[in-house]
Amino acid sequence: MTSHRPYHHGNLRQAVLDRAAVMLRDRGAADLSLRELASDVGVTHAAPRRYFPDRQALLDALAVEGFVRLGTRLRAAVQAAPGYREQVRSAAAAYLRFATSEANLVELMFAHNRGADGAAVTQGANAAFAPILEMFRRGETEGLLPGRDPERVGLLFVATIQGVAGLINCGMIDADRLDDLAADVAGQVLGPPPSPA
Amino acid sequence: MTSHRPYHHGNLRQAVLDRAAVMLRDRGAADLSLRELASDVGVTHAAPRRYFPDRQALLDALAVEGFVRLGTRLRAAVQAAPGYREQVRSAAAAYLRFATSEANLVELMFAHNRGADGAAVTQGANAAFAPILEMFRRGETEGLLPGRDPERVGLLFVATIQGVAGLINCGMIDADRLDDLAADVAGQVLGPPPSPA
DNA sequence: ACCTGAACACCGTTCAAGT
DNA sequence: ACCTGAACACCGTTCAAGT
Numbered sequence: 001m002t003s004h005r006p007y008h009h010g011n012l013r014q015a016v017l018d019r020a021a022v023m024l025r026d027r028g029a030a031d032l033s034l035r036e037l038a039s040d041v042g043v044t045h046a047a048p049r050r051y052f053p054d055r056q057a058l059l060d061a062l063a064v065e066g067f068v069r070l071g072t073r074l075r076a077a078v079q080a081a082p083g084y085r086e087q088v089r090s091a092a093a094a095y096l097r098f099a100t101s102e103a104n105l106v107e108l109m110f111a112h113n114r115g116a117d118g119a120a121v122t123q124g125a126n127a128a129f130a131p132i133l134e135m136f137r138r139g140e141t142e143g144l145l146p147g148r149d150p151e152r153v154g155l156l157f158v159a160t161i162q163g164v165a166g167l168i169n170c171g172m173i174d175a176d177r178l179d180d181l182a183a184d185v186a187g188q189v190l191g192p193p194p195s196p197a
Numbered sequence: 198m199t200s201h202r203p204y205h206h207g208n209l210r211q212a213v214l215d216r217a218a219v220m221l222r223d224r225g226a227a228d229l230s231l232r233e234l235a236s237d238v239g240v241t242h243a244a245p246r247r248y249f250p251d252r253q254a255l256l257d258a259l260a261v262e263g264f265v266r267l268g269t270r271l272r273a274a275v276q277a278a279p280g281y282r283e284q285v286r287s288a289a290a291a292y293l294r295f296a297t298s299e300a301n302l303v304e305l306m307f308a309h310n311r312g313a314d315g316a317a318v319t320q321g322a323n324a325a326f327a328p329i330l331e332m333f334r335r336g337e338t339e340g341l342l343p344g345r346d347p348e349r350v351g352l353l354f355v356a357t358i359q360g361v362a363g364l365i366n367c368g369m370i371d372a373d374r375l376d377d378l379a380a381d382v383a384g385q386v387l388g389p390p391p392s393p394a
Numbered sequence: 395a396c397c398t399g400a401a402c403a404c405c406g407t408t409c410a411a412g413t
Numbered sequence: 414a415c416c417t418g419a420a421c422a423c424c425g426t427t428c429a430a431g432t
Contacts, residue, residue: 028310112300112366113225122368163360169309171319
């Protein structure tokens with residue numbers, strides 16, 4: 001009960017960010033209050049302003065963190081799968097799992113009203129999608145993408161999977177079709193399977 | 198200058214909704230203030246509450262209106278194109294044009310935190326996508342979708358095109374690739390073109 | 395350098411009261 | 414039935430002042 005405590009012990013920026021991530025997941029970006037955040041972390045309402053000049057800066061920082069996490073998941077999903085075709089499906093499933101379990105975060109990550117350094121978010125997004133791009137580039141060198149630009153395929157893959165995630169999150173697709181749809185998306189970009197019949 | 202005016206002359210609900218649509222387009226859903234809206238329309242802040250029990254109800258109503266407009270555009274785009282393949286590309290292009298010119302509205306339409314009667318939004322979405330579904334059902338009966346479920350194709354089509362729109366709106370794809378990408382998406386769901394070479 | 399505390403203008407929501 | 418006006422608890426943002 002040491003009263004009149006000094007300032008803040010550790011890293012205030014990260015403490016605010018961590019608490020904000022919880023608040024975002026539970027209640028969404030619209031309900032994210034800087035004052036409540038500061039109070040939760042044990043600091044006055046104006047203190048976080050040293051690290052986040054305004055509310056949007058905090059939201060952007062959360063989006064950047066989200067893309068870091070997504071990139072890690074995607075890289076792991078690709079590495080864990082044995083062959084090219086399985087990698088595409090694994091990446092799709094990992095993306096859908098992340099996007100549906102962190103719906104509020106993903107909505108923020110792809111929001112189009114950003115703050116002064118919104119470029120950092122776009123840069124984070126590109127970094128997160130790097131494993132996807134590398135995967136399709138490998139597919140090209142292995143001759144599995146006949147006559148197709150791997151960048152274009154990667155772009156459509158990301159768009160499709162993000163679109164599916166959005167339709168699931170806003171209630172237009174049943175969530176239990178997740179793995180089913182991941183395979184569908186993979187099949188669409190890859191073309192028909194080799195010879196299942 | 199007739200002072201001390203009576204209540205409100207016309208349809209307050211629609212007046213608020215119309216003004217809100219402008220505010221949404223210009224500044225986004227986060228900046229939409231019921232008090233400012235009421236003031237703009239010439240009524241006290243509590244008056245709109247008769248028609249929109251809370252802020253979210255207004256946002257949901259805007260989303261429903263958005264889906265009505267989108268459905269009209271999609272139906273027109275399909276009807277204006279001569280053949281099946283052109284219809285798919287035309288619908289894709291129309292969707293992308295709508296989604297990029299009304300970025301804030303589309304973001305709201307696909308938001309996943311909705312109010313008490315969020316089911317009305319989902320219902321509006323399904324109605325808007327009906328022309329797409331009908332288009333692919335026709336494609337099936339004409340034998341142009343060999344061995345594929347038209348509902349599934351329609352779902353992936355909408356997801357992909359909505360995903361592309363999202364990537365454009367958040368700055369991850371150049372907007373000038375719009376028609377190019379529309380053709381790409383159409384090509385992806387339709388398979389390779391008949392015999393262009 | 396980092397945080398406090400007061401102040402400003404705004405917000406959504408509620409509700410008794412007016413016409 | 415429809416709207417007003419006051420009240421409540423909350424916001425983001427600013428800034429002089431403290432340590």
